Amino acid sequence: QxxxxxxxxxxxxxxSSVKVSCKASxxxxxxxxxxxxxxxxxxxxxxxxxxxxxxxxxxxxxxFQGRVTITADKSTSTAYMELSSLRxxxxxxxxxxxxxxxxDYWGQGTLVTVSS
Amino acid sequence: IVLTQSPATLxxxxxxxxxxxxxxxxxxxxxLAWYQHKPGxxxxxxxxxxxxxxxxxxxxxxxxxxxxxxxxTISNLQSEDFAVYYCQQYNNWPPPFTFGQGTKxxxx
Numbered sequence: 001q002x003x004x005x006x007x008x009x010x011x012x013x014x015x016s017s018v019k020v021s022c023k024a025s026x027x028x029x030x031x032x033x034x035x036x037x038x039x040x041x042x043x044x045x046x047x048x049x050x051x052x053x054x055x056x057x058x059x060x061x062x063x064f065q066g067r068v069t070i071t072a073d074k075s076t077s078t079a080y081m082e083l084s085s086l087r088x089x090x091x092x093x094x095x096x097x098x099x100x101x102x103x104d105y106w107g108q109g110t111l112v113t114v115s116s
Numbered sequence: 117i118v119l120t121q122s123p124a125t126l127x128x129x130x131x132x133x134x135x136x137x138x139x140x141x142x143x144x145x146x147x148l149a150w151y152q153h154k155p156g157x158x159x160x161x162x163x164x165x166x167x168x169x170x171x172x173x174x175x176x177x178x179x180x181x182x183x184x185x186x187x188x189t190i191s192n193l194q195s196e197d198f199a200v201y202y203c204q205q206y207n208n209w210p211p212p213f214t215f216g217q218g219t220k221x222x223x224x
């Protein structure tokens with residue numbers, strides 16, 4: 001059974017950075033792309049970017065270009081999403097998800113709160 | 117590509133049929149997925165390829181459409197079906213893989 005387990009909740013100051021991890025088990029990590037999706041309070045789902053671990057190639061939504069970096073460590077089957085220059089509007093639940101004709105497996109979500 | 121879902125909110129009773137729509141701003145063939153999202157949980161993949169149910173999804177959920185018009189139908193609504201539903205396209209290469217704004221299915 002595929003599982004994606006994310007790191008715990010974070011509280012960050014405006015202007016700082018946050019790095020969220022997503023550890024995969026039960027499947028072949030490198031064979032599938034991993035995407036990051038967020039949901040701000042009262043808002044819908046927003047795709048941020050993705051990485052193909054076997055290639056190490058990442059693509060980002062234009063909105064987050066220059067502020068987000070998605071990486072993957074094949075040796076530990078872990079993907080990472082780092083978001084910099086945080087502002088209050090980045091307060092959200094961040095999810096990782098495996099791409100397989102849509103997103104078939106999701107992490108449990110990580111709440112990132114940006115507050116001074 | 118912009119996905120527009122309608123209605124924003126749908127109020128129905130258990131046992132009724134729900135029809136949710138998703139319109140794409142350009143042709144996405146059948147590269148469309150539907151998700152169910154409940155508070156405090158990650159989204160759940162229901163349908164991919166516009167009409168293929170994901171593993172373990174009950175047969176009362178069905179998807180149809182291609183090109184720019186898509187529909188998710190939930191027949192014989194159960195109490196656990198009341199949630200927010202999102203469509204998502206995965207046609208672009210390279211991404212973004214955009215989501216619709218969601219339809220909230222609430223108990224009448």
